[in-house]
Amino acid sequence: MRYLLKRLVTTVLVLGGVSILTFSMTALTPGDPAVAALVEQTGHQPSEETVVAFREQHGLNEPFPVRYADWAIDTLGGDLGQSYSSEQTVASMIGQRLPNTVELAAASMVIAIAIAVPAGVASAVNPGGRVDYAAQFGALVGVSMPNFWLGYLLIIVAALWLDLFPVAGSGGLDHLVLPAVTLGSGMSAVIARLVRTTMLDVLDAPYIRTARSKGLRERIVVYKHALRNALVPVVTIAGLQLSYVLNGAVVVEAVFQRPGLGTLLVDAIFARDYPVIQGVTLLVGVIFVLTNLAVDLTYRYLDPRIDRRGEPA
Amino acid sequence: MMNELLRVEDLHTHFDSDQGTVHAVDGASFGVNRGEIVGLVGESGCGKSVTARSIIRLEDPGRIVSGRISFDGRDLTRADEATLRRVRGEDISIVFQDPHETLNPVFPIGDQIAESVRIHDGGSSQGLLDFLGVPPFRNRTAWNRAEDRAVELMEQVAIPDPNGSAAEYPHEFSGGMRQRAMLAVALASDPNLLIADEPTTALDTTTQAGILRQIWTLRDQRDMGVLLISHDIGVVAQTCDRVVVMYGGQVMESGPVDEVLTAPKHPYTRALLECSPRNLGRDERVSTLEGSPPDAVGGHDGCPFADRCRLATSDCRSGDIPVVESDPGHRVACIETPADSRGTPTVAASGQPRNVVAPDGGDEK
Amino acid sequence: MSEDAANSAPHRPVGARWRRWYEALTTTRLTKLGAGLVCALFALAVFGPAVSPYDPAAQALAHRLEAPSLAHPLGTDQLGRDVLTRLLHGARLSLGIAIAVTAVRLSLGTAVGLVAGYVGGWVDEALMRLVDTLLAFPGIVLALVIAGILGPSLTNVMVALAVVGWASYARLVRSSVLSVREREFVTASRLLGRSRAHVLGRHLIPNVVAPVVVLATLDVGGVILGTAGLSFLGLGAQPPTPEWGTMLASGRNYLRTAWWLVNAPGVLIMLTVFGFNLLGDGLRDALSPTQSAHIEQL
Ligand SMILES: Nc1ncnc2c1ncn2[C@@H]1O[C@H](COP(=O)(O)OP(=O)(O)OP(=O)(O)O)[C@@H](O)[C@H]1O
Ligand code: SF4
Ligand SMILES: [Mg+2]
Numbered sequence: 001m002r003y004l005l006k007r008l009v010t011t012v013l014v015l016g017g018v019s020i021l022t023f024s025m026t027a028l029t030p031g032d033p034a035v036a037a038l039v040e041q042t043g044h045q046p047s048e049e050t051v052v053a054f055r056e057q058h059g060l061n062e063p064f065p066v067r068y069a070d071w072a073i074d075t076l077g078g079d080l081g082q083s084y085s086s087e088q089t090v091a092s093m094i095g096q097r098l099p100n101t102v103e104l105a106a107a108s109m110v111i112a113i114a115i116a117v118p119a120g121v122a123s124a125v126n127p128g129g130r131v132d133y134a135a136q137f138g139a140l141v142g143v144s145m146p147n148f149w150l151g152y153l154l155i156i157v158a159a160l161w162l163d164l165f166p167v168a169g170s171g172g173l174d175h176l177v178l179p180a181v182t183l184g185s186g187m188s189a190v191i192a193r194l195v196r197t198t199m200l201d202v203l204d205a206p207y208i209r210t211a212r213s214k215g216l217r218e219r220i221v222v223y224k225h226a227l228r229n230a231l232v233p234v235v236t237i238a239g240l241q242l243s244y245v246l247n248g249a250v251v252v253e254a255v256f257q258r259p260g261l262g263t264l265l266v267d268a269i270f271a272r273d274y275p276v277i278q279g280v281t282l283l284v285g286v287i288f289v290l291t292n293l294a295v296d297l298t299y300r301y302l303d304p305r306i307d308r309r310g311e312p313a
Numbered sequence: 314m315m316n317e318l319l320r321v322e323d324l325h326t327h328f329d330s331d332q333g334t335v336h337a338v339d340g341a342s343f344g345v346n347r348g349e350i351v352g353l354v355g356e357s358g359c360g361k362s363v364t365a366r367s368i369i370r371l372e373d374p375g376r377i378v379s380g381r382i383s384f385d386g387r388d389l390t391r392a393d394e395a396t397l398r399r400v401r402g403e404d405i406s407i408v409f410q411d412p413h414e415t416l417n418p419v420f421p422i423g424d425q426i427a428e429s430v431r432i433h434d435g436g437s438s439q440g441l442l443d444f445l446g447v448p449p450f451r452n453r454t455a456w457n458r459a460e461d462r463a464v465e466l467m468e469q470v471a472i473p474d475p476n477g478s479a480a481e482y483p484h485e486f487s488g489g490m491r492q493r494a495m496l497a498v499a500l501a502s503d504p505n506l507l508i509a510d511e512p513t514t515a516l517d518t519t520t521q522a523g524i525l526r527q528i529w530t531l532r533d534q535r536d537m538g539v540l541l542i543s544h545d546i547g548v549v550a551q552t553c554d555r556v557v558v559m560y561g562g563q564v565m566e567s568g569p570v571d572e573v574l575t576a577p578k579h580p581y582t583r584a585l586l587e588c589s590p591r592n593l594g595r596d597e598r599v600s601t602l603e604g605s606p607p608d609a610v611g612g613h614d615g616c617p618f619a620d621r622c623r624l625a626t627s628d629c630r631s632g633d634i635p636v637v638e639s640d641p642g643h644r645v646a647c648i649e650t651p652a653d654s655r656g657t658p659t660v661a662a663s664g665q666p667r668n669v670v671a672p673d674g675g676d677e678k
Numbered sequence: 679m680s681e682d683a684a685n686s687a688p689h690r691p692v693g694a695r696w697r698r699w700y701e702a703l704t705t706t707r708l709t710k711l712g713a714g715l716v717c718a719l720f721a722l723a724v725f726g727p728a729v730s731p732y733d734p735a736a737q738a739l740a741h742r743l744e745a746p747s748l749a750h751p752l753g754t755d756q757l758g759r760d761v762l763t764r765l766l767h768g769a770r771l772s773l774g775i776a777i778a779v780t781a782v783r784l785s786l787g788t789a790v791g792l793v794a795g796y797v798g799g800w801v802d803e804a805l806m807r808l809v810d811t812l813l814a815f816p817g818i819v820l821a822l823v824i825a826g827i828l829g830p831s832l833t834n835v836m837v838a839l840a841v842v843g844w845a846s847y848a849r850l851v852r853s854s855v856l857s858v859r860e861r862e863f864v865t866a867s868r869l870l871g872r873s874r875a876h877v878l879g880r881h882l883i884p885n886v887v888a889p890v891v892v893l894a895t896l897d898v899g900g901v902i903l904g905t906a907g908l909s910f911l912g913l914g915a916q917p918p919t920p921e922w923g924t925m926l927a928s929g930r931n932y933l934r935t936a937w938w939l940v941n942a943p944g945v946l947i948m949l950t951v952f953g954f955n956l957l958g959d960g961l962r963d964a965l966s967p968t969q970s971a972h973i974e975q976l
Contacts, residue, residue, distance in 0.1 A: 013807065017810070017811035018811055021812075028824065028827045028828055140956065140959070141952060144952035145948045146903050146907065148923075148926065149926060149941070149943075149947065149948065150944075152926075152944070153944065156933055205414055206415045210416065210495075213407050213409070214428065215433075215502065216428070217441075220439055220445075223441060223445065224441075229419055243817070247816040250911070265819070265823070266822070266911055269827070281819070281820075284816060288815065288816060292814075305482070
């Protein structure tokens with residue numbers, strides 16, 4: 001309980017840091033952000049009056065701390081402000097795109113785990129064997145492959161040559177397959193390597209020998225007694241892979257031209273639509289921090305030893 | 314012998330290490346009868362645990378290079394996995410030495426005992442999904458029965474409040490309670506042979522006595538054979554019928570407890586007894602012996618004790634050391650085995666036929 | 679860096695230390711493959727552009743989108759430029775950027791880690807919160823935003839990648855400092871009147887070199903992917919710069935007609951990252967046991 005409290009306090013602190021970082025990013029703009037935004041919108045150098053009016057409209061005349069405070073208070077109330085380049089509020093733009101990205105993230109996570117766990121286990125059960133060698137090699141190729149290229153490779157083969165799936169866009173399940181495979185296979189490589197190492201560790205543990213000494217079938221020893229223990233670190237890392245999903249989503253959404261948070265962010269960056277950039281960045285940071293918290297709590301649930309000790313080892 | 318349950322014959326178990334091949338067990342031979350408690354003693358590192366693990370064929374990462382382990386007439390060194398599984402589930406149980414993490418940390422104690430019960434009851438039909446507890450495949454009635462039996466077993470090994478404790482995790486148990494829980498796991502399969510590797514080492518005297526009494530009772534009730542590995546000569550003297558003394562992976566002397574421990578014939582046994590009075594401290598290692606145990610790397614020619622033996626001659630360092638059956642069932646592996654068990658060991662001079670070699674177990678042929 | 683390590687640990691001959699690294703590089707077949715790939719890439723980057731008969735920027739519209747042939751082993755692009763030549767020039771760019779960015783990450787992170795671990799107190803606390811915050815963002819997303827706000831250019835991409843990537847070095851170095859400081863009390867070093875600086879210099883640097891080098895090796899691959907990814911999104915190098923990610927991005931309009939335009943840079947990026955990953959993995963596996971043994975013997 002004490003740990004939980006401490007953990008929550010740190011989480012809030014980090015979230016505060018994330019929000020400051022996000023907000024102050026605008027300050028990096030070379031020159032005047034208002035001018036830069038207007039140039040992107042209109043395509044020519046704005047007049048003095050337009051700039052003043054724009055500043056007034058978006059409250060850019062206040063000093064930085066005041067603007068941050070305003071923004072932070074609005075944000076806490078769920079108001080992320082008004083987009084510079086469209087009539088919509090940032091919140092509603094995000095609301096439209098978020099489901100697509102969540103769908104992609106979930107599907108690729110499922111694919112990643114479905115590939116990674118059996119592959120990692122097969123590797124660990126016979127380390128140094130053919131299967132292990134192949135799986136490790138495959139995993140290394142997987143982590144090394146840029147997912148934007150993998151995406152095009154899949155488009156060329158599965159969409160253009162074999163005509164199995166649509167090339168791009170979003171919609172039904174068939175639009176989801178190629179992006180999810182692209183994102184999932186890279187992730188599965190990381191997870192498979194982790195499953196392998198933790199399984200190797202766990203298979204050496206005394207309780208595995210106990211399980212064998214009971215006359216248990218090897219399959220049950222591996223998938224019940226060993227995997228359940230290996231799952232503890234695997235869940236942690238799989239959760240932290242969310243970072244990979246979000247990184248990857250930006251690129252994969254661009255490859256498959258899926259409307260999602262990633263494409264929203266990239267478009268906003270090119271349009272210098274600062275409220276949208278801030279909103280999406282903040283959301284990504286918040287999602288990531290909260291996932292870490294969730295992972296931590298799951299970890300505690302999976303490992304009964306931690307729960308009552310208060311502090312993780 | 315008709316009621317011989319286990320026979321280990323010239324067992325060699327090796328490990329590969331960076332320094333070379335470790336001859337952890339280097340030609341050990343002994344047996345355990347039904348209803349008999351046999352103590353296995355020897356200094357740390359002499360190969361007791363490896364012997365125990367070899368018997369149930371969990372010697373990995375070591376390997377059995379030669380020898381025979383027959384259980385109830387079956388040769389376990391040649392058995393396939395399915396047979397071994399059956400033997401482990403129904404005939405031989407083991408309580409491992411390391412008290413730390415021998416129970417799976419993520420499952421409640423009761424479940425782990427119940428699992429053993431189910432393996433025993435279910436024979437070879439272990440469904441993965443059933444054992445994983447996936448709802449439609451989980452055999453509820455069977456598991457409920459097994460859980461009831463688990464509570465009974467916990468009661469038998471004197472775990473207080475067995476109903477409540479069954480839901481607890483290993484880390485919530487004290488060391489002594491964990492040992493008892495391990496014993497319950499081992500007994501769940503109603504074994505004919507129980508191997509207990511230092512089941513009481515880390516425990517206080519009361520708990521230790523309790524567990525030993527348990528083993529004693531169970532032996533009487535089930536006519537179970539027991540191989541009890543211990544450092545504690547006192548424990549062995551109180552609990553066992555026979556004792557096997559190991560050194561450097563070989564058996565130095567074996568025989569009835571009252572003969573071996575009161576009238577030791579082998580120089581090593583004597584040395585061991587001299588520096589370990591019966592009231593040796595609980596987890597005090599037998600380390601007061603002069604010199605150190607032999608390096609198991611590469612094995613050795615001749616008698617493994619030669620480097621520390623006061624009676625060693627050049628004959629001791631080469632060739633096979635004959636095993637002499639001095640009295641029925643009392644075997645000694647020493648060239649210099651004296652006839653008079655109490656006198657200063659001298660060359661066998663008093664009519665005891667020297668070099669009448671009776672290889673251990675040879676009486677059966 | 680290993681030079682330092684050797685000097686600061688006089689009980690080990692310099693030769694032995696170098697041999698350790700050499701052995702680490704050649705213990706397994708995969709590590710050798712990685713080392714070979716990386717060497718080959720460096721060779722291509724250094725000598726390739728000089729050997730190639732084409733100009734990476736010269737357009738030859740008559741030869742646009744030609745499939746791979748003897749004259750153009752990897753075909754030509756939409757402006758008739760030789761793809762292989764452009765890739766070789768791109769190798770120079772990518773490797774140079776990756777090494778520069780990694781070096782900045784490493785120096786910055788090491789400095790912060792040393793300060794945090796050494797000074798401790800509120801300085802440590804503040805720096806670590808900063809590290810937490812940075813690590814709280816998925817790296818590419820943060821780099822994307824920073825590079826985007828700074829404006830699309832290769833330099834800005836480098837700045838962004840350097841800024842988002844030093845935090846893990848800081849964590850690693852700080853924890854090494856702390857563990858050495860802890861052991862300092864266990865060992866008699868201090869009782870022998872040795873200064874803190876001496877203890878840190880003698881025990882810390884050798885301990886931190888191997889893990890930092892491993893991290894950096896693996897990081898090079900990550901930076902290459904990051905640079906290519908951001909360029910792919912249009913934030914990095916702008917055409918006609920022969921950057922791998924940019925080339926891949928401009929090839930996407932010709933997926934059906936000229937499949938080599940995306941695949942040639944794709945394969946090359948993969949091989950490069952693969953090489954560094956193999957190398958990093960091999961180093962880690964080979965150095966960590968020695969490393970822990972070395973820690974034990976302190
Ligand atoms: N996994 C292993 N790898 C290499 N050598 C091993 C391994 N397990 C045991 N050994 C070696 O086998 C020999 C016998 O070990 P064993 O554990 O059987 O001793 P023991 O008699 O049970 O000692 P203790 O009383 O300390 O439990 C030792 O020399 C040990 O180093
Ligand atoms: S055989 Fe020789 S060395 Fe071995 S115990 Fe007997 S006398 Fe000692
Ligand atoms: Mg032992």
